[in-house]
Amino acid sequence: MLILGIETSCDETSVAIIDGEGSVRANLVSSQIERHRPFGGVVPEIASREHLEQMLPLTVEALGKAGVGLDQIDLIAVTAGPGLIGSLLVGVAAAQGIAYGRGIGLAGINHLEGHIFSPYLRKTGSATAVPSRFLCLVVSGGHSSIYDVRGRPEDRQIVMKNRTRDDAAGEVFDKVAKFAGLQYPGGPEVDKYASSGSVDARYDFPIPRFKDDSADFSFSGLKANAIRAARSEDLNRPGAVRDGRMADFCASFQSAICDQLIDRLGRIWDEVKGEDEGPAEIAVAGGVAANSELRKRVTSFCEERNLIVRLPDREFCTDNGAMIAFAALQSIEAGGATDPRRLAARSRMAVGR
Numbered sequence: 001m002l003i004l005g006i007e008t009s010c011d012e013t014s015v016a017i018i019d020g021e022g023s024v025r026a027n028l029v030s031s032q033i034e035r036h037r038p039f040g041g042v043v044p045e046i047a048s049r050e051h052l053e054q055m056l057p058l059t060v061e062a063l064g065k066a067g068v069g070l071d072q073i074d075l076i077a078v079t080a081g082p083g084l085i086g087s088l089l090v091g092v093a094a095a096q097g098i099a100y101g102r103g104i105g106l107a108g109i110n111h112l113e114g115h116i117f118s119p120y121l122r123k124t125g126s127a128t129a130v131p132s133r134f135l136c137l138v139v140s141g142g143h144s145s146i147y148d149v150r151g152r153p154e155d156r157q158i159v160m161k162n163r164t165r166d167d168a169a170g171e172v173f174d175k176v177a178k179f180a181g182l183q184y185p186g187g188p189e190v191d192k193y194a195s196s197g198s199v200d201a202r203y204d205f206p207i208p209r210f211k212d213d214s215a216d217f218s219f220s221g222l223k224a225n226a227i228r229a230a231r232s233e234d235l236n237r238p239g240a241v242r243d244g245r246m247a248d249f250c251a252s253f254q255s256a257i258c259d260q261l262i263d264r265l266g267r268i269w270d271e272v273k274g275e276d277e278g279p280a281e282i283a284v285a286g287g288v289a290a291n292s293e294l295r296k297r298v299t300s301f302c303e304e305r306n307l308i309v310r311l312p313d314r315e316f317c318t319d320n321g322a323m324i325a326f327a328a329l330q331s332i333e334a335g336g337a338t339d340p341r342r343l344a345a346r347s348r349m350a351v352g353r
Ligand code: KG4
Pocket: 010, 139, 140, 141, 142, 143, 169, 170, 171, 173, 174, 185, 186, 187, 188, 191, 286, 287, 288, 289, 290, 291, 292, 317, 318, 319
């Protein structure tokens, strides 16, 4: 069993090949970061044109890397949404063409489901067994939610336990970093500077609370506070890096994002922990799952509660085709493949079946 996975929902073109054990035979990612950097964010029109250029050469390269021919592929999996519509259409059209031409099945995958199962992929060898229940914190450039994933593949339910009421965590990393004079994408930059800084009491970045005591996320207050602080400290001037102000600011801001993520994780964990067959594993996924501080905090959170922690290899945190192929493998038993002609790309799409 070989699955070819295609991901083009945002600014990374990716093609992967995995086998029936979830072992990754090839996972190639062509990042467009350099093309979008001058604009400080993703330009949708540039993104779709780049996907168009990369799609077929990358597919040929992935097959070569895996040492297989297109005739050996049993199923095509492609991100059908959510994402930038022009970008999604490139991947979906390519996948439809290959599946129809070869007469094999096509599975349209929800990008978030791709992230949700990604912590179970391994760099080498078979994937880790996906348990019958786990909590997954998905934090990326476009999404921040905690999901309660339960059941076996054939009757699996993915329940969204919270969501963000405004910005996504990754989006806030990117926006705040921009005002601090750091390059796009800001998350990895903040992570890098924070590693040599320490949390400074001068910065007051409290955890937001809602009147109705909801466990939803909200990052817009932190974003505004952090941008104000970055401006008043002139962080975009060269001296800020030299005298360590940049490092302390990044450590404080990153710590505030983690404080909120861990606070909400704790509240949702408290809600489900007493249930019969409650989760014994906590997974983190999405681009922000690559963050060093978040990885440390979730690891201690799990150690304190005797839970298993599942952190994706950094290769599988940001968008990639392997996670899309792996999500298809999860849904095969639930009858995941559709008629290639019927699949439509959708910019908005809810998680769960
Ligand atoms: O999952 P992803 O590749 O794309 C979306 O589906 O959105 O996530 C990209 C996001 C960006 O906002 C980027 O700044 C953030 O992930 N990111 C990080 C780190 N690496 C990537 N944020 C914090 N720390 C990191 N090390």
